[in-house]
Amino acid sequence: MTERLRSDYCGELRSDDIGRTVSVCGWIDRRREHSQHLAFIDLRDRTGIIQCVVDGSHDLRSEFVVRIRGVVRARPDGTVNPDLATGAVEIGDAEVEVLNTAEPPPFPMHDRTDVDETIRLRHRYVDLRKDRLQRNLQVRAKVNSAVRNAMERQGFTEIETPMLIASTPEGARDFIVPSRLKPGSAYSLPQSPQLFKQLCMVGGIDRYYQIARCLRDEDLRADRQFEFMQLDAEASFVSQDEVLEFIGEAVAEAAEAVTGERPGEIPHMTWLEAQERFGSDKPDIRFGMELVELTEIFAETGFNAFKAPCVKGIRIPGGGDLSRSRLDDLTDQAKQWGAKGLVWMRVEESELNSPIAKFLSEDELSALRTTLEAEIGDLLFLVADEHRMVRHVLGLLRLEMGKPPVNEGGLQFLWVTEFPLFETIGDDGSPVPAHHPFTMPHPDDMGLLETAQGEEVLAIRSQAYDLVLNGWELGSGSVRIHQGDLQGRIFKLLGISDEEAQAKFGFLLEAFKYGAPPHAGFAFGLDRLVALLAGEENIREVIAFPKTQSGADPMTQAPTPADPKHLEDLGLRLLPQST
Numbered sequence: 001m002t003e004r005l006r007s008d009y010c011g012e013l014r015s016d017d018i019g020r021t022v023s024v025c026g027w028i029d030r031r032r033e034h035s036q037h038l039a040f041i042d043l044r045d046r047t048g049i050i051q052c053v054v055d056g057s058h059d060l061r062s063e064f065v066v067r068i069r070g071v072v073r074a075r076p077d078g079t080v081n082p083d084l085a086t087g088a089v090e091i092g093d094a095e096v097e098v099l100n101t102a103e104p105p106p107f108p109m110h111d112r113t114d115v116d117e118t119i120r121l122r123h124r125y126v127d128l129r130k131d132r133l134q135r136n137l138q139v140r141a142k143v144n145s146a147v148r149n150a151m152e153r154q155g156f157t158e159i160e161t162p163m164l165i166a167s168t169p170e171g172a173r174d175f176i177v178p179s180r181l182k183p184g185s186a187y188s189l190p191q192s193p194q195l196f197k198q199l200c201m202v203g204g205i206d207r208y209y210q211i212a213r214c215l216r217d218e219d220l221r222a223d224r225q226f227e228f229m230q231l232d233a234e235a236s237f238v239s240q241d242e243v244l245e246f247i248g249e250a251v252a253e254a255a256e257a258v259t260g261e262r263p264g265e266i267p268h269m270t271w272l273e274a275q276e277r278f279g280s281d282k283p284d285i286r287f288g289m290e291l292v293e294l295t296e297i298f299a300e301t302g303f304n305a306f307k308a309p310c311v312k313g314i315r316i317p318g319g320g321d322l323s324r325s326r327l328d329d330l331t332d333q334a335k336q337w338g339a340k341g342l343v344w345m346r347v348e349e350s351e352l353n354s355p356i357a358k359f360l361s362e363d364e365l366s367a368l369r370t371t372l373e374a375e376i377g378d379l380l381f382l383v384a385d386e387h388r389m390v391r392h393v394l395g396l397l398r399l400e401m402g403k404p405p406v407n408e409g410g411l412q413f414l415w416v417t418e419f420p421l422f423e424t425i426g427d428d429g430s431p432v433p434a435h436h437p438f439t440m441p442h443p444d445d446m447g448l449l450e451t452a453q454g455e456e457v458l459a460i461r462s463q464a465y466d467l468v469l470n471g472w473e474l475g476s477g478s479v480r481i482h483q484g485d486l487q488g489r490i491f492k493l494l495g496i497s498d499e500e501a502q503a504k505f506g507f508l509l510e511a512f513k514y515g516a517p518p519h520a521g522f523a524f525g526l527d528r529l530v531a532l533l534a535g536e537e538n539i540r541e542v543i544a545f546p547k548t549q550s551g552a553d554p555m556t557q558a559p560t561p562a563d564p565k566h567l568e569d570l571g572l573r574l575l576p577q578s579t
Helices: 117-122 131-153 194-202 240-259 271-278 324-336 362-371 387-402 454-459 484-493 498-512 526-534 564-570
Strands: 021-035 038-045 048-055 065-074 089-100 176-178 186-188 207-215 227-236 268-270 310-316 343-347 379-385 413-417 422-425 431-433 464-469 472-479 519-525
Touching: 021 048, 021 089, 038 065, 048 065, 131 207, 131 227, 131 240, 131 526, 194 207, 194 227, 194 498, 194 519, 227 240, 227 472, 227 526, 240 413, 240 464, 240 472, 240 519, 240 526, 268 271, 271 387, 271 413, 310 387, 324 343, 324 387, 379 387, 422 454, 464 519, 464 526, 472 526, 484 498, 519 526
Parallel strands: 048 089, 268 413
Antiparallel strands: 021 038, 021 065, 038 048, 065 089, 176 186, 207 227, 227 519, 310 379, 343 379, 413 464, 422 431, 464 472, 472 519
């Protein structure tokens, strides 16, 4: 029998191991010369670092792959390192076997050094050795395991759905895979398993889940990649509240697996309340600065700028010392967001100091100060316009002024419910669905489907719901329409003809004819959840091999030119970008 290369992991050795002969393997993190005949090696593997005392004559360099065999012993007095889990021990009498040499790494291997992201991704296999990414990927594994445990404990069955599908409208562009066997046709890569999981309900699966890979050809940002992973779930014969319980349990178990603490009950808030109080459908509730309704105060105002359908304000505690140049920058920013202007007021002992204060009555100024609970040293911001614009601008301004870093303030989950069924009126006069067209209307608004005219339909609520964490939308779901007559009414409202419905959703509509149970579901982004649990601002830091913001992979150079023979087999010709 051959001897095992490794008996222990570097980061797991402790004082209890003193006296044991061990064999550890890994990469040389640092080498420090003690004398001509003695050197200290910090050896690193995925569990951590252990200090090893070796013969100084060895030619050992950073990132060499080695095996070190020796005896665990206590570090001498005064040399204990409290910052290391292994800081009380070291490996002495060490024998070194070089398993592989290495060139100097393309960047420093310590997280305290900033490195250009393109360089990091070009050498991602080296970047992955860093403590930060090792930790983040361990967090990701814990989350996946916890989510699976929670779903299976609640009676859900894991089902894999196909990756090569027909194109379905999901709100973003599809990635297309041309068919070699059927020239001129193509598959799409799934933006989500939405229709297949509903078919699982028709098939009697009852409770389905999947950690699903989804792909969307859309612009990338901090919380978005072309390909992403989501916890996808659907259940039959359940209400909205039951779905929130299922998903809440999975999220709580994932958070507990990482932090050691189980979140409390997740609060609920309607979409309208979230918009009125926070100016967002994904509110960050870790801090205050809520939007305050001021319209009634200015009902009889003589100040023309405040003669608007809606006036709201926010209070910035202690913000009164903001410079005039910064206030001017914020005013310009508010205009870029769509506001006609931004009113600011410094709260002083005897007055509200503002360029527009002279246009307001004493009663208006007094009521304003009282309603906003203004205190000396505070700063007030006011916006007047249509309701939607006021909420939008002040919501963004609130985040600009108060949003804490992602890893501060704890985990503040929130369920947002009762989303509008339609988000706007399209150019053709038909309403545009806020979610997919299979979303069930709110039971109290069913009558409006027949009576609402024009923009009145925008008041119809849905049984759709989002899960928000620290201002990030983790995911969304809804109760689904499962009855043909109601689905037909929704299609008619949307201006979707029978022919178009058949072309886009024919296989699902046909399946519904054979007995579709009431069902509801949800999906949340695992990348986003892991990033927040790991305290990262960008999901790229919790994905092993992500793309850059431009969609490129510096390591493999993807996307790359296609092989002409492959294009010939597919009957395709790729055109250069037009100028």
